[in-house]
Amino acid sequence: MSESAASSTSIRRRLLLFLLPPLTLFMLVGVFINYRTATIFVRAAYDQKLADIARAFATQIQQPEPKPLAAPAGILFSITTPAGQNRAGEPRLPTAPAGASQLTYADATLDGHDLRLVTYRVATATITVAEDDDSRPNPGRFILASNWLVDFIQLDVTLLIVWIGVHFGLKPLLTVRRQIEARSARELRPLDAASVPTEVRPLVDALNLLFEMLTGAARAQSQFVADTAHQLRTPIAGLLGSLQVLMREPAATPLQSRLASLYEGVSTLSHSANQLLALAQADRATSLTDGFRKTDLKAVVERVVERNVDRAVECGLDLGAECSPASVDANSRLLDDLLGNLMDNALKYTPSGGRVTARCGYDGSHPYLEVEDDGPGIPESERPRVLERFYRIPGSAAGGCGLGLAIVDEIARQHDARLFIESGAEGRGTRIRVSFARGRTEIHVAD
């Protein structure tokens, strides 16, 4: 998924984009209403001041001896007779149109200045008092600015809260994601649906359904491989047995070498069928960790060595064991397969006169199983590839199907074990060690 595609489908971004326009609109409307309300009150207060001045003039001109009229700074005035003749003040000052009340207000312009004026009509005169709009202090602007600021902060805080809220709301999804990310390709256990919120549960349920289907498919596939391998065994047993008998018959003496190569071919076929079966069984055991029991590694080494003593003698190899007591939670049958395959490779590739040793014990706190030989060794460049299924080192001699180490790898993976492919003592031969994670038992108990 590309970066832009990922962000356009981000729930957080979508939620913010959805919330931003209405919240902004509400903010604008709020600011406007506040501003309007404030200006109306301020204007009314100033108008009241003008009206007071007009009334004061009216009182003064009605005195028997009127004093000369003076207006406060910034205030213009005109006093006219009811007939319209100017008696004092600014003659060009317009008057507000007459209304129902004695006091009427109007806006006007004089010499390019916006004026607010009030006209007070008494019996003897019409008094108009005006004030330049610009000279009025404008608290409306201040109110507007502070409203803007407060509303803007409110909007930001709201969006931030939404952002953080979404983060916390999505946390269960993140947990699910981490659970899935931490898995290997073959780990298909269902996710824990109980710990996720109701909204996410359908997603987890769907994922679990998918896992179940995949598990079924994987199981069916390895079952098929296992069945096929089983089916092959009886005819192979017949072929191998008959060839062995034939090779011992005196009449077959002239054909010995041809029979021997035929026998070798059938042996390889037999080996391949067994390996396929072992791999299918290892695959199938993926979800069967309940089958894990405390397994004595020394017993595994003893069984595998015992099974291979005759073959080692035939190949002229010195097969031995070096065991320290060690145990691990494991499927003992799979461990037999694992060590058996390591042993098989060592016996196959080590030339006559060589030495093969199986070991078990503890490396620090890690129980381990290993096989060391003094054969040709695996070049360092080939080591990562030898674990691939059906891979064989170019130019390697003995017949093999390239599944041995893949089986070892698969079984090791299922036991949370690490595989180390190294050179043997003094840089000769191969040493393959399977090192188990410690404390499997403790983890199980904690579960």
Next chain:
Amino acid sequence: MRILVVEDDFLVADAIRRGLCMSGFAVDCASDAEQAAAALAAEHFDLALLDIALPGADGLTFLRRLRNAGEHLPVMILTARETLATKVQALDLGADDFLVKPFEQTELAARCRALIRRSNLKSSGQLTMGKLRIDITGRQLYNDGEPVELTGREWLIVECLALSSGRIVTKERLQQAVASWDQAITPNAVEVHVSRVRAKLGDSVVLRAVRGLGYRLDEPR
């Protein structure tokens, strides 16, 4: 020694029959449970090799029937299915051994001999391995018919190895077996006793040391 092979696959049955004949056994074949029952009723056999996947009644059903009828004949199961469950079931039903196909003819012959040896031990208290005759009840070893003089510890080692012939006997086990005779004995002392036993047995049997594990007593091939 006579063996009954119950196996429906012709090629496998034929190979087993010929192979075991070459190893000196007399062999009869049956291809299903009915034929096998008829053969067992008519003649005496020392051992039966039984395939599980037979037409009609399968091998395990036949085995149950056999044991229910009080038949003590040693039975080795031959099968292509090596699941642990099958193996456990077979041994529970009274099978004496379990061999997975495909197998080596030599291993089959060795296991047949071991089974017959064990069943003879039960009836006669004696074990025979190649030219050796080990009289467990009489605590006496005969090599090619001649009695062999053994010290107490040497006898315990021979007995322990012979009762587990064909299998590795760990040094610890030998040490324990001997320790019951005489409290303190070192692993080195076990080695000394084993090499004396080896010298006394000669080439009548193969006494093989497995490095780091122990010893295995086999009949010569």
